[in-house]
Amino acid sequence: MASDDDLADELRALALRLHEVHADADRRAAAYDHLRVAHELLSVGERRLRWYEEHTDAEGRRARNRDLSAWSGHLNVVAPPMRLEVGERNGQPAMLGHVRLSRLREGPPGSGHGGVIAGLFDEVMGAAQRLGGGEGGMTGRLTVHYRKPTPLETDLLFRAWIHDERPTRLIIRAETVLAASLADAPEVTANADGFFVRRRR
Numbered sequence: 001m002a003s004d005d006d007l008a009d010e011l012r013a014l015a016l017r018l019h020e021v022h023a024d025a026d027r028r029a030a031a032y033d034h035l036r037v038a039h040e041l042l043s044v045g046e047r048r049l050r051w052y053e054e055h056t057d058a059e060g061r062r063a064r065n066r067d068l069s070a071w072s073g074h075l076n077v078v079a080p081p082m083r084l085e086v087g088e089r090n091g092q093p094a095m096l097g098h099v100r101l102s103r104l105r106e107g108p109p110g111s112g113h114g115g116v117i118a119g120l121f122d123e124v125m126g127a128a129q130r131l132g133g134g135e136g137g138m139t140g141r142l143t144v145h146y147r148k149p150t151p152l153e154t155d156l157l158f159r160a161w162i163h164d165e166r167p168t169r170l171i172i173r174a175e176t177v178l179a180a181s182l183a184d185a186p187e188v189t190a191n192a193d194g195f196f197v198r199r200r201r
Helices: 004-020 025-042 114-131
Strands: 083-089 092-100 137-146 155-165 169-178 188-198
Touching (some): 083 114, 083 155, 114 137, 114 169
Antiparallel strands (some): 092 155, 137 188
């Protein structure tokens, strides 16, 4: 039986196919009819809550709060998506974002769009706030330094860490690295600096 994740994966694959292939008129018409049927089938059901409407667990966390995110949400078909996990960079705690960009995210030939890179930075840096001792906040400023083109169809690793933490704000830094270069000399394609403002109670 198909899960929500399966549906999201198939929709991503369909978007990529549409981007890759110029089908003939008959096939487009047949596909359109199938999509209309799928739309009707998925229109009936219980309303899905947004992450901030979900109940929290005993520790105040929402287990699936990132499933619908624009950049790391597996159920959000416009997300690549990026897989997040806690790890380290040079012995320091860091948030790690694993992602592989398809031609759907292309900017310069064969490279990721700069706006996509910035969005992924914002996602991993926002998640890195949980590495600190206080509450998270909202992005106040995000500066991206593009060092070289970030290639498509390549395993990428976004790494973000807390540079400075104060009661009302955090300074977070991040980088994008070609995953295959980690064993030798990390090849960085972009860096970012972020200023995050903590919410006042």
